[in-house]
Amino acid sequence: MIRRFTFGNPIPTEAVVLNIEKRKAVPPIDESIAVMDGMAEIKRTVNGFIMKMRDEDIVYGLGENVRGINKRGWVYESNNSDEPKHEETRKSLYGSHNFIVIAGEKPSENYGLFIDTPGKVRFDIGYSKYDELKIEVIPADGDSEDYTSELNLDLYIIEEDTVLKTVKSFRGLVGKSYIAPKWAFGYGQSRWSYMSSDEVREVVKKHRDNHIPLDSLYLDIDYMDDFMDFTINPDTFADFKELVEDMKKEHIHLVPIIDAGVKVKEGYKVYDEGVQNGYFCKDENGEDFIVGVWPGKCVLPDMLNDEARAWFGNWYKVLLDLGIDGFWNDMNEPALFYSEKRLKKVFDEIGEYKNKNLDVNTFFEFSELAGSIANNPEDYKSFYHNYKGQKIRHDKVHNLFGYYMTRSASEAFKRLVPDKNILMYSRSSYIGMHRYAGIWQGDNRAFWSHLLMNIQMMPSLNMCGFLYTGADLGGFGDDTTSDLMIRWLSFGIFTPLMRNHSARGTRRQEVYQFDSKSMDMMSGIISLRYRLIHYLYDAYTKACEQDEMMFRPLGMDYPSDKDARRVEDQLMIGDAIMVAPVYTQNATGRSVYIPENMTMLRFKGAELVEKTSLTKGHTFIDMPLGEVCIFVREDKELKLADAGAEYVEE
Numbered sequence: 001m002i003r004r005f006t007f008g009n010p011i012p013t014e015a016v017v018l019n020i021e022k023r024k025a026v027p028p029i030d031e032s033i034a035v036m037d038g039m040a041e042i043k044r045t046v047n048g049f050i051m052k053m054r055d056e057d058i059v060y061g062l063g064e065n066v067r068g069i070n071k072r073g074w075v076y077e078s079n080n081s082d083e084p085k086h087e088e089t090r091k092s093l094y095g096s097h098n099f100i101v102i103a104g105e106k107p108s109e110n111y112g113l114f115i116d117t118p119g120k121v122r123f124d125i126g127y128s129k130y131d132e133l134k135i136e137v138i139p140a141d142g143d144s145e146d147y148t149s150e151l152n153l154d155l156y157i158i159e160e161d162t163v164l165k166t167v168k169s170f171r172g173l174v175g176k177s178y179i180a181p182k183w184a185f186g187y188g189q190s191r192w193s194y195m196s197s198d199e200v201r202e203v204v205k206k207h208r209d210n211h212i213p214l215d216s217l218y219l220d221i222d223y224m225d226d227f228m229d230f231t232i233n234p235d236t237f238a239d240f241k242e243l244v245e246d247m248k249k250e251h252i253h254l255v256p257i258i259d260a261g262v263k264v265k266e267g268y269k270v271y272d273e274g275v276q277n278g279y280f281c282k283d284e285n286g287e288d289f290i291v292g293v294w295p296g297k298c299v300l301p302d303m304l305n306d307e308a309r310a311w312f313g314n315w316y317k318v319l320l321d322l323g324i325d326g327f328w329n330d331m332n333e334p335a336l337f338y339s340e341k342r343l344k345k346v347f348d349e350i351g352e353y354k355n356k357n358l359d360v361n362t363f364f365e366f367s368e369l370a371g372s373i374a375n376n377p378e379d380y381k382s383f384y385h386n387y388k389g390q391k392i393r394h395d396k397v398h399n400l401f402g403y404y405m406t407r408s409a410s411e412a413f414k415r416l417v418p419d420k421n422i423l424m425y426s427r428s429s430y431i432g433m434h435r436y437a438g439i440w441q442g443d444n445r446a447f448w449s450h451l452l453m454n455i456q457m458m459p460s461l462n463m464c465g466f467l468y469t470g471a472d473l474g475g476f477g478d479d480t481t482s483d484l485m486i487r488w489l490s491f492g493i494f495t496p497l498m499r500n501h502s503a504r505g506t507r508r509q510e511v512y513q514f515d516s517k518s519m520d521m522m523s524g525i526i527s528l529r530y531r532l533i534h535y536l537y538d539a540y541t542k543a544c545e546q547d548e549m550m551f552r553p554l555g556m557d558y559p560s561d562k563d564a565r566r567v568e569d570q571l572m573i574g575d576a577i578m579v580a581p582v583y584t585q586n587a588t589g590r591s592v593y594i595p596e597n598m599t600m601l602r603f604k605g606a607e608l609v610e611k612t613s614l615t616k617g618h619t620f621i622d623m624p625l626g627e628v629c630i631f632v633r634e635d636k637e638l639k640l641a642d643a644g645a646e647y648v649e650e
């Protein structure tokens with residue numbers, strides 16, 4: 001059952017596809033909104049909602065976020081951010097996924113909440129008070145202090161017999177997930193950046209020479225001419241078209257990045273057309289709002305304006321025509337290095353410190369000034385969209401920008417190449433975007449804790465409809481180590497997006513860059529992915545088509561099992577298997593909870609070396625580096641493809 005309460009006049013997000021009838025009377029402040037079966041009641045507060053939690057309640061959800069599968073004990077904020085520090089104390093990453101499920105100890109005691117609003121929302125999940133869940137909209141400050149006028153949102157309350165059914169019902173509400181092409185389940189190699197077509201050819205050759213399976217190679221910002229979207233660097237990628245064709249023959253898909261900012265440069269067609277037609281976001285005076293991103297001064301296409309969105313999407317044709325069939329959209333929170341106005345202000349203010357004796361106060365003021373330039377909240381309040389015919393200040397619809405940028409591409413693909421399934425994923429997102437594309441999990445780092453975060457984020461994202469997803473394997477920032485790379489690959493072989501990506505300036509982490517023993521282990525593990533690929537792709541498409549989760553916490557599959565409910569580092573994947581990845585350095589095994597009798601398959605690289613029956617309960621399993629254990633449910637079978645594939649057969 002889904003109930004919908006509409007408060008105020010919500011700005012539409014287009015997250016939802018079902019038209020649920022609104023409840024007529026919206027409860028006043030401090031009154032009850034709903035009483036759930038066997039659970040606490042939800043009450044209206046001045047700026048949101050409040051409910052009690054019992055000790056045994058678990059809170060699932062919130063998609064892309066830090067911390068565990070059970071979200072209890074922290075405060076999260078929906079505020080799409082270009083946030084390269086995925087530390088435990090972060091409140092927001094790149095996406096806003098305002099869906100949670102509160103699950104009691106009895107399987108039937110559960111309910112889901114979806115807060116549909118494009119503005120900021122805070123989820124205090126037992127942070128201020130352990131037994132209280134508080135949801136607040138954060139008013140755009142500088143606006144009215146009268147919070148009640150800010151409560152403009154749709155609240156959906158979803159109740160079904162089990163958590164899995166509640167999730168399924170929610171997913172029905174927000175519509176079917178995007179289905180990526182099968183080749184996008186192959187291994188992808190990325191780097192910021194491969195600098196020339198020669199380098200691209202060389203990286204591919206090294207994979208092929210070493211029999212490291214590979215299906216895609218990523219082009220980061222340096223393939224462009226001066227970081228201008230939909231251009232190709234005429235010197236370093238002079239033979240681009242030929243390169244794409246040659247790679248096709250090698251069964252390699254090249255996947256270029258597209259950035260949200262468009263360079264300000266007369267004579268650059270994307271810029272000129274956008275200016276002529278008024279397609280860029282405007283400042284309060286109606287002038288194009290200038291921000292700084294890669295190419296320096298940029299403008300932002302108004303992705304929320306239908307006409308501008310269709311226009312921007314058409315530009316992908318430049319690359320489609322060259323044979324490209326996959327893209328990743330970046331910097332679409334949108335990330336702002338600076339705004340022209342703020343930069344000037346900061347330079348002026350910094351000047352005042354020049355002759356000062358920087359003491360304890362002024363030193364921090366001074367250093368904060370420089371640090372305040374990027375992604376400054378004031379800047380997000382300084383430009384406007386033309387959304388559904390209305391002028392709307394950006395901060396009020398902030399969390400929709402990445403969604404609508406990616407939608408612009410995806411809608412264009414349907415017009416331009418209706419018979420093709422193009423790979424598309426984005427960094428920033430909002431629920432609803434899952435119908436158009438997947439996401440990658442952003443700029444993680446070569447931390448063991450980020451491998452665990454990757455594991456824990458998978459089910460939360462699946463709940464919210466994001467099924468095509470994965471993290472930068474090995475870690476994006478900082479120098480990885482061979483053992484971290486091996487362990488991360490050992491989990492990454494299960495994630496739909498399986499991509500090794502790393503930042504400029506970090507240690508090279510293509511598999512062949514490591515010592516030969518490590519390389520052989522990595523290569524063997526990647527080969528195992530190709531043996532699992534049919535199982536995984538079937539599980540994935542089934543989950544997409546049936547509004548289900550491909551990755552599930554044990555507590556969802558075994559809701560009456562107290563131990564299973566508390567497992568934070570094992571996942572069920574598809575109908576047949578469970579994984580229990582190693583995510584600590586120098587571990588040679590780990591404790592595993594077996595929730596029902598299972599068969600353990602042990603692989604050394606791609607080779608099956610052991611089959612063991614395990615009975616329900618806690619056990620310790622040896623998992624040396626290079627070995628992968630997969631746990632198969634008693635009544636299920638894991639069908640393996642033959643070993644030896646080096647790319648996905650289409």
Ligand code: MIG
Binds near residue numbers: 221330427501
């Ligand atoms: O802030 O294009 O998340 O994957 O390599 C850096 C350069 C901008 C951020 C993306 C990352 C990409 C990088 N980009």
